[in-house]
Amino acid sequence: GDSVTQMEGPVTLSEEACLTINCTYTATGYPSLFWYVQYPGEGLQLLLKATKADDKGSNKGFEATYRKETTSFHLEKGSVQVSDSAVYFCALKWRDDKIIFGKGTRLHILP
Amino acid sequence: DGGITQSPKYLFRKEGQNVTLSCEQNLNHDAMYWYRQDPGQGLRLIYYSQIVNDFQKGDIAEGYSVSREKKESFPLTVTSAQKNPTAFYLCAIRDRGTDTQYFGPGTRLTVL
Numbered sequence: 626g627d628s629v630t631q632m633e634g635p636v637t638l639s640e641e642a643c644l645t646i647n648c649t650y651t652a653t654g655y656p657s658l659f660w661y662v663q664y665p666g667e668g669l670q671l672l673l674k675a676t677k678a679d680d681k682g683s684n685k686g687f688e689a690t691y692r693k694e695t696t697s698f699h700l701e702k703g704s705v706q707v708s709d710s711a712v713y714f715c716a717l718k719w720r721d722d723k724i725i726f727g728k729g730t731r732l733h734i735l736p
Numbered sequence: 737d738g739g740i741t742q743s744p745k746y747l748f749r750k751e752g753q754n755v756t757l758s759c760e761q762n763l764n765h766d767a768m769y770w771y772r773q774d775p776g777q778g779l780r781l782i783y784y785s786q787i788v789n790d791f792q793k794g795d796i797a798e799g800y801s802v803s804r805e806k807k808e809s810f811p812l813t814v815t816s817a818q819k820n821p822t823a824f825y826l827c828a829i830r831d832r833g834t835d836t837q838y839f840g841p842g843t844r845l846t847v848l
Contacts, residue, residue: 668839
């Protein structure tokens with residue numbers, strides 16, 4: 626069945642470091658792909674999305690490119706800030722109306 | 737999303753009691769969802785509704801019930817049959833125009 630696998634955390638970086646959070650998916654077809662972010666005690670917020678191969682989603686300095694050949698949607702940011710500390714979820718939507726989420730990656734940014 | 741409200745933010749109940757979690761939206765969207773979040777497990781779908789007076793079971797519906805009598809409301813009842821109800825519960829809507837789900841702030845339920 627369809628699934629999403631993302632790197633386990635926690636990931637700890639210093640402020641201004643480069644970030645990559647890996648995400649790969651399994652789906653028979655062409656799903657839409659998402660990254661959501663969750664700050665402590667809050668709901669999920671949509672960070673970015675891509676709906677077809679080679680699309681690049683971007684928001685708040687974060688980027689992710691839909692790579693069909695490697696079935697990946699890695700999240701990247703060139704210079705992280707303390708305020709980026711949160712849990713990041715990769716997700717896909719295909720076929721029916723359901724979204725499949727990865728297990729989340731906790732990110733800690735040290736000042 | 738500011739148009740989705742969940743109340744209360746924290747809820748405590750004794751074991752064996754039913755409890756109802758509120759989810760309201762003023763965005764006029766048809767589709768609404770309930771998810772459960774446990775530490776390290778991501779989100780799991782409990783129930784969803786694509787239109788008023790209709791709803792479907794998700795992956796972990798046992799021990800839960802819902803109703804959808806109004807477009808703006810999709811309450812979730814956690815029954816005494818749910819074996820491990822302590823969790824963070826998230827409600828979401830789907831924006832048909834962008835085909836994207838947006839989430840409410842969540843309710844943390846603790847069963848003592």
